[in-house]
Amino acid sequence: MVMGLKNLVIGDLAKIVGFEPTGRAYRKKLLAMGLTPGTEFSITRFAPMGDPVEIKLRGFALTLRKDEASVLQIEKL
Numbered sequence: 001m002v003m004g005l006k007n008l009v010i011g012d013l014a015k016i017v018g019f020e021p022t023g024r025a026y027r028k029k030l031l032a033m034g035l036t037p038g039t040e041f042s043i044t045r046f047a048p049m050g051d052p053v054e055i056k057l058r059g060f061a062l063t064l065r066k067d068e069a070s071v072l073q074i075e076k077l
Helices: 024-032
Strands: 013-019 040-046 053-057 060-064 072-076
Touching: 013 024
Parallel strands: none
Antiparallel strands: 013 040, 013 072, 040 053, 053 060
């Protein structure tokens, strides 16, 4: 089932399956950061107000703002 990053909680594992068609502005940036389809990651933490979110993938931690994270289509593992 494809969902957004906002549906996950700390400790959840997920896999990137694609990008929202409306997120063209961020797609290239996310790909450059290593967020390619098929990449598995885990939710490390959310900021107190929910923005940004920190994820761990490929051995490093990455922080994404809500608008960047909303472009990702993910599948919970």
